[in-house]
Amino acid sequence: xxxxxxxxxxxxxxxxxxxxxxxxxxxxxxxxxxxxxxxxxxxxxxxxxxxxxxxxxxxxxxxxxxxxxxxxxxxxxxxxxxxxxxxxxxxxxxxxxxxxxxxxxxxxxxxxxxxxxxxxxxxxxxxxxxxxxxxxxxxxxxxxxxxxxxxxxxxxxxxxxxxxxxxxxxxxxxxxxxxxxxxxxxxxxxxxxxxxxxxxxxxxxxxxxxxxxxxxxxxxxxxxxxxxxxxxxxxxxxxxxxxxxxxxxxxxxxxxxxxxxxxxxxxxxxxxxxxxxxxxxxxxxxxxxxxxxxxxxxxxxxxxxxxxxxxxxxxxxxxxxxxxxxxxxxxxxxxxxxxxxxxxxxxxxxxxxxxxxxxxxxxxxxxxxxxxxxxxxxxxxxxxxxxxxxxxxxxxxxxxxxxxxxxxxxxxxxxxxxxxxxxxxxxxxxxxxxxxxxxxxxxxxxxxxxxxxxxxxxxxxxxxxxxxxxxxxxxxxxxxxxxxxxxxxxxxxxxxxxxxxxxxxxxxxxxxxxxxxxxxxxxxxxxxxxxxxxxxxxxxxxxxxxxxxxxxxxxxxxxxxxxxxxxxxxxxxxxxxxxxxxxxxxxxxxxxxxxxxxxxxxxxxxxxxxxxxxxxx
Numbered sequence: 331x332x333x334x335x336x337x338x339x340x341x342x343x344x345x346x347x348x349x350x351x352x353x354x355x356x357x358x359x360x361x362x363x364x365x366x367x368x369x370x371x372x373x374x375x376x377x378x379x380x381x382x383x384x385x386x387x388x389x390x391x392x393x394x395x396x397x398x399x400x401x402x403x404x405x406x407x408x409x410x411x412x413x414x415x416x417x418x419x420x421x422x423x424x425x426x427x428x429x430x431x432x433x434x435x436x437x438x439x440x441x442x443x444x445x446x447x448x449x450x451x452x453x454x455x456x457x458x459x460x461x462x463x464x465x466x467x468x469x470x471x472x473x474x475x476x477x478x479x480x481x482x483x484x485x486x487x488x489x490x491x492x493x494x495x496x497x498x499x500x501x502x503x504x505x506x507x508x509x510x511x512x513x514x515x516x517x518x519x520x521x522x523x524x525x526x527x528x529x530x531x532x533x534x535x536x537x538x539x540x541x542x543x544x545x546x547x548x549x550x551x552x553x554x555x556x557x558x559x560x561x562x563x564x565x566x567x568x569x570x571x572x573x574x575x576x577x578x579x580x581x582x583x584x585x586x587x588x589x590x591x592x593x594x595x596x597x598x599x600x601x602x603x604x605x606x607x608x609x610x611x612x613x614x615x616x617x618x619x620x621x622x623x624x625x626x627x628x629x630x631x632x633x634x635x636x637x638x639x640x641x642x643x644x645x646x647x648x649x650x651x652x653x654x655x656x657x658x659x660x661x662x663x664x665x666x667x668x669x670x671x672x673x674x675x676x677x678x679x680x681x682x683x684x685x686x687x688x689x690x691x692x693x694x695x696x697x698x699x700x701x702x703x704x705x706x707x708x709x710x711x712x713x714x715x716x717x718x719x720x721x722x723x724x725x726x727x728x729x730x731x732x733x734x735x736x737x738x739x740x741x742x743x744x745x746x747x748x749x750x751x752x753x754x755x756x757x758x759x760x761x762x763x764x765x766x767x768x769x770x771x772x773x774x775x776x777x778x779x780x781x782x783x784x785x786x787x788x789x790x791x792x793x794x795x796x797x798x799x800x801x802x803x804x805x806x807x808x809x810x811x812x813x814x815x816x817x818x819x820x821x822x823x824x825x826x827x828x829x830x831x832x833x834x835x836x837x838x839x840x841x842x843x844x845x846x847x848x849x850x851x852x853x854x855x856x857x858x859x860x861x862x863x864x865x866x867x868x869x870x871x872x873x874x875x876x877x878x879x880x881x882x883x884x885x886x887x888x889x890x891x892x893x894x895x896x897x898x899x900x901x902x903x904x905x906x907x908x909x910x911x912x913x914x915x916x917x918x919x920x921x922x923x924x925x926x927x928x929x930x931x932x933x934x935x936x937x938x939x940x941x942x943x944x945x946x947x
Contacts, residue, residue, distance in 0.1 A: 338588040339375035339559040341413060341535070342576060344604060345403070346378040348567030351539065354614040355387040358782065359399050361610065365603045366406035372592055372600070374410055375559050376446045379403050380439075381414035383672075385422040389764055389771045393780040397442055397756040404443025411445035411472070417672065418451040418459040419734050423763040424673045424698065426458070426706065428737040431744070433465045435759050440469040442756070448537075450476035450508055452674040454489075455708030456496045457732040463500045474535060475502035479509045479522075480629065482667035484712040490522060491529045498530045504559070505532050509548075510671045511629050512541035512571075516551040523555035533558035539571055543621035546574045546582070553588050564597065566604040571616060577601060610785060628655045629662070629670050630679060638679055642687075650686050657682040664718045665702065666710030677702050684884060684916070692721050694884045697908070697915040705729040751776075766890065872930045872941040879922045881944035883909045889935045889943075890915060898926045900946065907931075907943060922946055 349357040362379075369377060380400050388396040404412055419426045421435050436447070447466045451458040454477065466473040475497030477490055497505055507514075507522065514522075519536075526534055536552045536559070538545050549560050561573055568575035577597045580590050630638070638655075642648045658670075661682045668674040677698045684694045701707065703719045705728040719728065729736065741758070748761045751772045760768040774780045807820040821836050834847055875882045891908035894900060900920045907918035927945040937943060 338553055338557075338583055338590050340576065340580070340590050340592060341376045341378060341559060341561045342369065342372070342374045343378045343561055343563040343573055344369075344567050344600075346380065346382055346384055346415070347561075348563035348572050349611070350383050351563075351572040352567055352570055352616050353608070353611045354616070355383045356391065356611050356614045357607070358392055359394055359402060361607045363402065363406050365600060366403065368596060368600050368603075370407045370409050372410075372596055374592075376411040376413040377407060378413040378415065378448075378561070379407075380412065380444060381416055381422060381448075385760075386764060386767070389760065389767045391783045393771065393774065393782045395771075395775075396760065397438070397754075400439070400442045400444065412443050413446035413448060413474075414439060414444045416447050416449045416462060418449055418462050420452070420458075420673060420707075421763060424676070425701070426733045426737065427762065428740040429461050429734055430739040430741045431759070431762050432461050432734075434741055434755065435762075436462055436465040437469060438756055438759060440466070440471050444471065446472040446474060448474045448476050448506055448508075450478050450506075450671070451708060452478060452671050453668055453708035453710060454478050454493055456493065456500075458708050458734070459497075460500060461734070463497075463502060467501050472504070473500075473502045474504040474506050475500065476506035476508040476537070478669035478671050479507055479513060480511070480667075480669035481513050481626075482662075482712065484667050485669075487522065487525055489711065491525055494526050494530050498532055502532060504535050505530060506535040506537055507552075508671070509536070509538035510669075510675075511625050512539040512545060513626065513629060514538050514548045515544060516547045519548045520551045520555045523552045523557050527556040535559040535561070537561040538573070540569050540573055541571050541621070541625045542623055546578065549574055549579060550582065553583065564604050565601045566608050570620060613785060624655060628658045630655070630658060630675060638683065642683065647687055653686045654679075654682050657685050661685065663712075664715040666712035666714040668702075668710050673698065674702070674707065677707075680916075688884050692718060694916060695722050697917055703728065706733045708733060872937075872943070873945075875940055875942040879924060879946045880942040881906065881918060881921065881946065882941060883907075883916070883918055883937050883939055883943060885909070885916065886936070886938045887916065889931050889933050889937060892929065892931065892933060894926050894929070894944070896926050896929055900924065900926060909937065918943070920946060 345357075345362055349355060380396075380403070384399070385396045388394040388399060400412070416422070416436075416439075419432060421427055421432060427435075439447070447462070449459050449462050449466070459475065463473045463475065477493050477497075479490070494505055505526065507526075523534060523536070534552075534557045536549060536557050538548050538561070540546075549557075549562075553560065560579060562568070562576040562579050563573040565575035565577055568578075576592075577594055580592045580594055580597060583589055584594070639648065639651060642651055642654065658678060661678050662668065662670065665674075665678060668678065670678060677696070680696055681692075681699050684696070685691045688694050700722045703714060703722045704726065709730075740762070744762050745752070745758050748758055748769075751769065752758045752761060757768070757772065760771070771780070807818075809818055819836055819838060821834060887909040889907065890910045892906070893908070894904075894906045900906060900923065902920055902923045904920045905917045906920050906926075909916045909918055924946040927947045929944050930941075931937060931943045
């Protein structure tokens, strides 16, 4: 089904995936609105501005209402369609939601300003996108079905063509190739796009990350093979794990039959603005800013590589990154070769980290891994390792139905549960997606105490400010002079090896180095707020785990659930704690049977390995 050639359309990603890939999704609305007038003049096919990780980050870190952001951007960009990324039945969270929640979320997103919904499923299981697509069409909005592109022994060209037919049959207006890890090569792109153009009648939209260094060539080949729309990011937010630069691709096709017609000088004005804005978010810069061809092997999306680095750094195990990258393909094979995109990239990546740092494969298995192996995220295309599934599920059988078929309607119950803390239907939906984070946001909003995280202080272990580990009077950026030579030092973060040994990650003249600090003093707050540092026995706020019966966490994280009380009788292997790390929930089990003698943690506490969280006797 050959279509006539036409000018190339462009979607701009600066307001979502550009800063999500390079700046940990931290760009604030206040830095978007001043440039919206110029963005609106360009004539983009769409501007991606919502969805993905923006919703979570707005609530968790920026203390912005995500729905407020959407409304304000719609008001500031009246002439350009606003686009969002929606994870099908996962919406923007990390589990499947009941159909009534999915439908209401789409309704409210459409009402608040979303014009184009890019809808995908991490497993490419079309059962998981059907409800969302149908609801987008019911709202009269543009539905774009997205194939999660990946490479494996089971992901064939015929499989991708079947997916394309399925999206078209569901009424999608366009079809996106979502190359989230940058795996497409020019040759593979030409083959795929040419075959898709012969298979479906709807326009083809290409989304490819620049991680592997060939994205511009991929887009060039795609357009010549018939691709109708490409995704780009304005140059200060392009490259690395982001996308090809907008101005460069506009220039590349200028004067050809695919000329975009976009004004390069206007784009350069926009680029100059974002060049200054990016400096503001220096503390969130990804360390993965160049070309990394390892992605062809490990297939980890760019944002996930940064998360893995942070996770290992927090454990003082940054030197194990290569081991984790080697472990990821093995875990992926055990799991039936899922495409690695949120949430499956987090599930596979976190499990690989646990396999490496625990020293034994599948010694610790996250709740999300168990749910995945049960089939609660959908059906993998490949064969799951049944030995691994048995470790995770025991005698429990995996499901074969659409996961959401097992979910009862939940919107009414959520509305009653949140009560008067929610001011609107949008608040109820925020609570549905991120209960703990939304509640915290609502409470701070009610008290007038919404305060975004600092742009100045570096993040350190456990997401605590530097002052939580370094005395508050100590600087985190300074110059030192040794033998007449001056060096610029900036503390980037801290990990954990033991109570008295802590790795610090510092930039020395902008070169990242790891140093290990042995603690010889403890820092004590005085009644007047001053600090008293004195020689003392080394220790921490929690006792060190010294007995086999002491309950510890296998990785740094945050306590999200405590399932026992002092005096309870527990059985060995019983789930007694849940620790959230890398946005995954990791159950912590009782190492022995016995009585809970003492609990040394509360929900919300940040914890580290080797600390005794619960004593069992």
